[in-house]
Amino acid sequence: MESASDVWMLLFILCTLNTVTRTSKDDDQFVYDVGVKSTPQFVLSKPMRFLLYEVNPGEGFNLRRDVYMRIANLVLFLNKIEPWTLVLPPWDNLYHWRSPVEQSSLPWSTFFDLDSLNRHVSVMEFHDFLEDLGEDKKIDEVYYLQMYEEGWNSGKWRERMDIRPCTQETYFKQDESGHWRWSYWGFEGVYSTNFTCLSIQSESTHLVPFLTKNTTARAEELIHGEFSEWSTLYWTKEHGEAKGGPYLAVHLRRRDFLRGHKDSTPTLKEAARQIEDILNKLNLTTVFIATDAPKSEFKQLKSYLSEYHLKIFEPSDDLLEKYKDGGVAIIDQWICAHARYFIGTSVSTFSFRIHEEREILGFDPHTTFNRFCGSKTGNCDQPTKWLIQYS
Numbered sequence: 076m077e078s079a080s081d082v083w084m085l086l087f088i089l090c091t092l093n094t095v096t097r098t099s100k101d102d103d104q105f106v107y108d109v110g111v112k113s114t115p116q117f118v119l120s121k122p123m124r125f126l127l128y129e130v131n132p133g134e135g136f137n138l139r140r141d142v143y144m145r146i147a148n149l150v151l152f153l154n155k156i157e158p159w160t161l162v163l164p165p166w167d168n169l170y171h172w173r174s175p176v177e178q179s180s181l182p183w184s185t186f187f188d189l190d191s192l193n194r195h196v197s198v199m200e201f202h203d204f205l206e207d208l209g210e211d212k213k214i215d216e217v218y219y220l221q222m223y224e225e226g227w228n229s230g231k232w233r234e235r236m237d238i239r240p241c242t243q244e245t246y247f248k249q250d251e252s253g254h255w256r257w258s259y260w261g262f263e264g265v266y267s268t269n270f271t272c273l274s275i276q277s278e279s280t281h282l283v284p285f286l287t288k289n290t291t292a293r294a295e296e297l298i299h300g301e302f303s304e305w306s307t308l309y310w311t312k313e314h315g316e317a318k319g320g321p322y323l324a325v326h327l328r329r330r331d332f333l334r335g336h337k338d339s340t341p342t343l344k345e346a347a348r349q350i351e352d353i354l355n356k357l358n359l360t361t362v363f364i365a366t367d368a369p370k371s372e373f374k375q376l377k378s379y380l381s382e383y384h385l386k387i388f389e390p391s392d393d394l395l396e397k398y399k400d401g402g403v404a405i406i407d408q409w410i411c412a413h414a415r416y417f418i419g420t421s422v423s424t425f426s427f428r429i430h431e432e433r434e435i436l437g438f439d440p441h442t443t444f445n446r447f448c449g450s451k452t453g454n455c456d457q458p459t460k461w462l463i464q465y466s
């Protein structure tokens with residue numbers, strides 16, 4: 076999907092646990108129990124290494140899902156060389172989560188099926204990882220990824236990485252004993268003994284040589300570009316023929332998008348005009364609205380479309396307590412994914428994930444890869460059609 080490379084500021088946290096023990100023998104492959112919870116068995120004999128990451132604090136749920144895929148693919152490549160487990164960063168009071176329910180330090184199992192994630196690469200929850208660390212919650216190394224101070228230099232993109240002084244104040248602080256500390260999503264007592272800023276201009280999988288050799292040499296010299304991040308993802312069935320329920324679904328992003336993307340985000344009146352147009356073309360009368368708009372804006376939108384049936388998903392208090400804001404967002408996305416036709420908001424990763432679900436479900440791409448046009452433009456470029464390649 077859309078490149079998130081400009082925003083996936085991450086910190087990598089590396090740790091090695093020497094708790095791998097052999098548990099059984101399968102032909103000539105040894106199967107190892109890695110000594111940690113929620114982690115599948117490995118067939119490698121080297122000690123397990125752990126990769127933990129974090130994303131810029133202000134980023135939202137779907138952008139984080141995108142970053143997860145990038146890091147998971149990095150771990151996939153790391154595992155070709157030695158056994159690595161991806162430690163999942165807890166979900167902690169995200170900026171966009173506004174409901175009053177408690178949403179701090181949430182494990183990934185709140186929203187995702189870990190067994191499914193484990194089928195791609197070995198993952199574990201942060202709290203399980205800490206339990207395995209024991210009393211001394213020491214992490215070996217922290218790399219704080221930053222942009223090059225001088226930008227792209229020659230103005231041309233080229234892969235490179237260098238250990239550099241930190242270009243700005245980071246949220247890691249060193250205590251009197253020299254330990255580097257940060258809040259670690261509300262888990263106390265975690266620290267690292269090494270903290271390094273790494274200027275980076277690179278695709279995630281190009282970190283493989285750096286992480287496996289763990290060198291402090293100029294890492295760009297170690298990079299080679301033969302890996303395609305997605306080359307291991309393939310589909311063997313044919314494209315489906317999903318039709319969807321008899322409703323139009325839209326994802327209408329508001330709030331920070333009205334400031335950050337004001338040219339491509341429509342006014343409510345303009346959105347209503349575009350919704351009405353499509354409803355008439357499709358001969359439909361019902362539209363499902365997924366939105367982060369405040370209630371007052373939804374009311375206003377409704378007033379512009381009074382001849383049609385406008386639906387939103389409003390969870391009861393019990394459901395909200397159970398699913399939290401992240402779960403409610405997934406439900407919104409799932410309803411959008413099953414509509415006859417979908418219109419999203421330009422550059423929203425929330426909309427991109429709906430495109431992806433619909434493409435997987437087998438909808439005609441013309442019913443999926445659509446977006447609202449901003450008020451000024453009238454008509455606009457539609458989203459790139461990221462189609463599954465079936466083999």
Ligand code: GFB
Nearest residue numbers: 133134135136137138171365366367403404407423424425
């Ligand atoms: O998902 P997300 O990364 O998508 O962030 P963008 C938007 C968040 O806002 C979601 C809420 O995770 C939800 O918490 N939200 C947005 C919604 N639309 C809806 C909706 O229709 N229904 C529900 N239930 N919730 C990026 C952010 O947002 O936009 C960045 O990740 C930054 O932090 C950037 O703000 C400008 O790609 O839309």
